[in-house]
Amino acid sequence: DSKTIKKPDDGYLKTISAKIDELVMELSPTENEIQEKEDLFKKLEKICHELFPGSTLYKFGSMSNGFSLKNADMDLCLVMDDASVLTAVQIVETLGEKLRMENDFKDILMLPRARIPIVKLKSARSNISCDIGYNNVLAVHNTLMLRAYSDIDERLKKVAFLIKYWAKRRKINEPYFGSLSRKVPILPVLQRLPHDFNGENNVQGYNAYFFKDISKLKSVWKGVGRNKQSTGELLFEIFHYFAYDFPVKEGVVSIREGSVLSKEDKNWTVTNNTKTDKYWFCVEDPFEITHNLGRLVDRDTLYDIRGEFMRACKLMNQNASLEDICKEYME
Ligand code: CTP
Ligand code: MG
Numbered sequence: 405d406s407k408t409i410k411k412p413d414d415g416y417l418k419t420i421s422a423k424i425d426e427l428v429m430e431l432s433p434t435e436n437e438i439q440e441k442e443d444l445f446k447k448l449e450k451i452c453h454e455l456f457p458g459s460t461l462y463k464f465g466s467m468s469n470g471f472s473l474k475n476a477d478m479d480l481c482l483v484m485d486d487a488s489v490l491t492a493v494q495i496v497e498t499l500g501e502k503l504r505m506e507n508d509f510k511d512i513l514m515l516p517r518a519r520i521p522i523v524k525l526k527s528a529r530s531n532i533s534c535d536i537g538y539n540n541v542l543a544v545h546n547t548l549m550l551r552a553y554s555d556i557d558e559r560l561k562k563v564a565f566l567i568k569y570w571a572k573r574r575k576i577n578e579p580y581f582g583s584l585s586r587k588v589p590i591l592p593v594l595q596r597l598p599h600d601f602n603g604e605n606n607v608q609g610y611n612a613y614f615f616k617d618i619s620k621l622k623s624v625w626k627g628v629g630r631n632k633q634s635t636g637e638l639l640f641e642i643f644h645y646f647a648y649d650f651p652v653k654e655g656v657v658s659i660r661e662g663s664v665l666s667k668e669d670k671n672w673t674v675t676n677n678t679k680t681d682k683y684w685f686c687v688e689d690p691f692e693i694t695h696n697l698g699r700l701v702d703r704d705t706l707y708d709i710r711g712e713f714m715r716a717c718k719l720m721n722q723n724a725s726l727e728d729i730c731k732e733y734m735e
Contacts, residue, residue: 406648409721412640416723420636423726428562431473431569440530441467441478447508448480448536455502456495458485464540464547470554471564473572477533481540492521492538499523499536542691545605545612549594549690555618556628557590562635566726567642570716573730576709590631590638593662595690597624610691640720647713652706656686660693672696679703 412420433441449461465479466472482499484490490498496516500523503509513524521538537543554561597615605613615624622628633641650657655664656672665688667673672683684706685698701709719729 406644409644409648409717411637412720412723416720417634417636417640420639420720420726421634424562424566424635424639427569427726428565431565433472433474433476437474437530437532440527440532444478444527444530444532444534445480448534451502451506452482452499455498456482456484456488456490458487459483460485461536462544464544469547469550470561471550471568473565473569475532477535479543480534480536481544482536482538483541484539492516495538496521496523539608541607542610542612542689545607545614546690548616549614552594552614552616552618553591556592556621557631559633559635559638560591563638563642566635566639570730571712573732574712574716575733576705576712588631588633589627589662590633592621592625592627593660595660596662607691610693612691614690640717643713643716643720647710647717652685652710656688656696657698658688659690660688677703685709 445461445463452459452461460483462481462483463479464481466476467478482495484495493516496514500512500514503523503525504512508528509525510528511524511526515522515524520540520543523536525534525536526532527534554564592615594614594616599613599615604611615621651664654667656667656670658665667683667686670686670688672686674681674683679702681702682696682699684703685701687697689695689697716729
């Protein structure tokens with residue numbers, strides 16, 4: 405029960421914070437991996453330009469947002485210029501077939517009719533996995549926004565990194581970036597900060613505006629530098645929040661608002677109380693606000709996920725090591 409959980413003492417939190425720094429160093433991609441990814445990107449970019457003159461290949465996902473662990477996949481987005489008359493299916497199939505004729509790539513898989521049409525491949529040399537999505541423009545924007553957040557305060561990068569690692573190790577894979585808003589906030593809500601134009605950035609029908617010029621953040625947000633919590637303390641608070649405080653039955657995590665919205669207001673209620681309901685755990689996509697990022701979490705997995713947050717919280721309460729908190733889960 406949450407009342408028996410106390411905040412761990414400062415000495416312990418300091419140790420954990422130092423350990424987080426170590427783990428981030430240890431688990432970040434090596435120079436060599438970064439170079440291999442850059443080389444792979446260059447090769448793919450050349451092929452895309454040859455096949456589709458006027459197209460652009462963008463990087464997004466963890467390789468660009470600052471939260472990459474070692475051996476993460478590479479996420480790319482192919483966008484055609486306005487003159488293109490090709491359909492998504494044609495583009496994905498043309499690209500996939502071309503890649504199959506080259507020796508540099510293996511395990512090529514085409515999913516031309518998926519929500520985001522995609523070509524999957526691996527580098528034959530380095531074994532790096534890569535997804536090339538077609539027209540996944542909103543994902544490029546949410547990557548830029550995460551990058552901007554991580555440029556504001558490096559504690560976000562460290563804590564997000566640790567949560568990602570922990571979630572992978574504990575096998576509750578969906579990463580959580582949300583809800584670092586608190587009494588003394590560590591981050592502003594970039595989608596709500598003032599703008600010098602009308603604040604719209606229409607991308608595929610959604611407003612993808614966020615405040616981008618972090619070097620000017622001080623002039624629009626008074627919170628810069630005010631929060632002094634250690635990463636260990638922030639980690640504990642996140643575990644505690646999702647274990648005991650987040651109103652999972654009624655609430656929706658909203659990155660856009662930096663707060664919790666109501667399921668009812670969004671018409672995102674669990675109706676049948678069945679495993680297949682889409683709204684057991686709700687996280688609003690920051691731009692595509694009709695999209696629930698938590699849709700794949702069902703009643704049973706939600707129970708497991710909250711159990712993991714409680715376990716982490718209790719272990720920190722017993723001054724457990726980061727190794728034990730992130731100890732690999734075995735059936
Ligand atoms: N993305 C999204 N909506 C989702 C899933 C993914 O917008 N429901 C976008 C995000 O920009 C995300 C990117 O697609 O960063 C790549 O997804 P994924 O590879 O799953 O996550 P990464 O952030 O790259 O993390 P990892 O290091 O685990 O690959
Ligand atoms: Mg990725």
